[in-house]
Amino acid sequence: xxxxxxxxxxxxxxxxxxxxxxxxxxxxxxxxxxxxxxxxxxxxxxxxxxxxxxxxxxxxxxxxxxxxxxxxxxxxxxxxxxxxxxxxxxxxxxxxxxxxxxxxxxxxxxxxxxxxxxxxxxxxxxx
Numbered sequence: 001x002x003x004x005x006x007x008x009x010x011x012x013x014x015x016x017x018x019x020x021x022x023x024x025x026x027x028x029x030x031x032x033x034x035x036x037x038x039x040x041x042x043x044x045x046x047x048x049x050x051x052x053x054x055x056x057x058x059x060x061x062x063x064x065x066x067x068x069x070x071x072x073x074x075x076x077x078x079x080x081x082x083x084x085x086x087x088x089x090x091x092x093x094x095x096x097x098x099x100x101x102x103x104x105x106x107x108x109x110x111x112x113x114x115x116x117x118x119x120x121x122x123x124x125x126x127x
Contacts, residue, residue, distance in 0.1 A: 030094065030095055031125055031126045031127055032092050032093065032094065032126040033092070033093045033094070033095060033096050033098070033099045033123060033124070033125055033126060034071070034090055034091065034092055034093070034099075034123065034124045034125075034126055035068075035089075035090070035091045035093065035099050035102065035103060035121065035122075035123050036088070036089070036090050036121065036122055036123075036124060037087075037088065037089040037090075037113070037119060037120075037121040038085040038087075038088055038119060038120055038121070039085055039086050039087035039088070039113070039117045039118075039119040040085050040086065040117070040118045040119055040120070041086065041117060041118040041119075042086060042087075042116065042117050043116060043117060043118060044115075044116040044117075047112075047115070047116045048113075048116040048117055051112040051113075051115075051116060052109065052112055052113050052116060052117075059106060059109055062102065062105055062106060063091055063102065066093065066098050066099075066101060066102040066105070067093070067094055067098060068091045068092060068093050068098070068099075068102055069091065069092045070089075070090070070091055070092075071090040071091065071092050072088055072089065072090040073088075073089045073090075074087070074088060075087045075088075085119075092126075096123065096125070099123050100123070103121070103123070
């Protein structure tokens with residue numbers, strides 16, 4: 001009888017410790033950070049294609065160095081509420097510092113984008 005009680009108590013304690021460990025690991029994860037670029041209007045289509053779309057691979061290489069992952073880079077957007085942007089880029093980063101460092105390294109490409117489009121970019125913390 002004593003062995004059965006000791007075994008049941010051991011199993012119960014192990015389950016509680018396992019649950020606490022899982023909860024602790026889940027709480028310790030850092031949520032991802034997303035850098036979003038939304039191009040509302042292209043003011044100079046030729047320059048946009050030449051300077052921004054064709055130089056996009058440079059941004060892809062730079063993103064790889066920043067441990068970023070492209071979530072979206074497309075003009076295929078389905079509007080649900082209100083008008084959709086013409087082009088969207090979404091990158092995922094491990095933390096805010098890496099997203100900001102990537103943004104700083106892309107100053108030249110950002111200037112080209114701002115010169116040829118009406119667009120905005122921003123960083124969003126994920127869940």
